[in-house]
Amino acid sequence: MSSTSTENNNHSSSTAAAAADTAAVVSEFEPTTGRGGGPVDLRPIDQRVPEAMSNYNLPSSAATISTKVQRLHEQFPTFANKSADDLEDLLRFEDLFQAHIDGLEQVQLMRTLEYELREENERLAEVNLSSEEELRKMRENVAELQMFASSLTSRLYELVQEHLDLQKPYSPLLLLQRLKDECREVDGQAEDVAKRFLDKEDKIDSAECEDFVKQYRALRARFHSSESRCRLADAAYRSGSLAGVPLSLDR
Structure with a gap:
């Protein structure tokens, strides 16, 4: 009988201890109450400090509370290790909250990087200013x-x-034109010589015939030679084998 009562007492003690631990954990999330049972009025704080969590509603599910506590430990370890009184002090006193924020590793790293960046910018500015005269x-x-x-x-x-x-004056087009003019001129000379010979009314002796034939043959030979060169040059120019010289320079 005594052993049974002892076990019941131990069980009641362990149950009370577990309930006290649960109440201690939950009390960190519950609003603080005063003597009359109402919430304690905190001093108004600056807007830069987060609002007091006096109106926070504690989830009813123990699993939800456990998840939130685990997330608090993972994402905000510096706040997770503080008690409810410490958190209320952080919300109540701006200087204490700012000192805690300044002590965070991320904030210190950010300010270190900001300081190094400012120093590097100043160094580059000094280098640029020292090179101003040289650049000018x-x-x-x-x-x-x-x-x-x-x-x-x-x-x-x-x-x-x-x-x-x-x-x-020496472009292929102008030279070809000059060759054509020369060909027409030689042809005209040959026609004039033949016309003058045929228009003579006096008796023509053998010497005049020989001179006419010699002169006419020379002119006709020169004409045919010029005509052949003119045809060859014209064909070459049309086919693009002879490149013309531009008349002006395009800028």
Whole structure:
């Protein structure tokens, strides 16, 4: 009988201890109550500090509470290790909250990176300012060289145009035209010689006949030679074998 009562007492004690532990864990999430049972009024805080969690509704499910506690330990370990009083102090006192935030490793790393970035920007600014005079001189030299290069380019275009003007009389098209004119001129000379010989009313002796034949044959031979060269040159020009010289330079 005594053993049974002892077991019941032990069971009641363990149950009370478990209930006390559960109440201690849950009490961190419950709003703090005063003597009259109502919530304790906290001092108004600055907007930069999170709002007091006096109106937080504790989930009824133990699994949900366990999940939230685990998430709190994983994502906010610095807050998870604090008691309810400490959390209320952080919400009540702005300086204490700011000191806690400043002590976070992520914040310290961010400020270290910010400091290094600012130092590097200042160093680069000093380097750029020290090179200002040198850059100004280089800019002036570049402007002078650009003007000189522009003048040389203009002179080059002038010389090329002069060269093209000198080549115009010797272009394939003009030479072909001159060859055609020469061919027509020789043909006209031969026709004039034959007409003058045939229009003579006086008696023509053998010497005049020999001179006419010799002169006419020479003119006709010259005409046929010029005509043959003219046809060959015209065919070559039409086929593109003879490249013409441009009349002007496109800038």
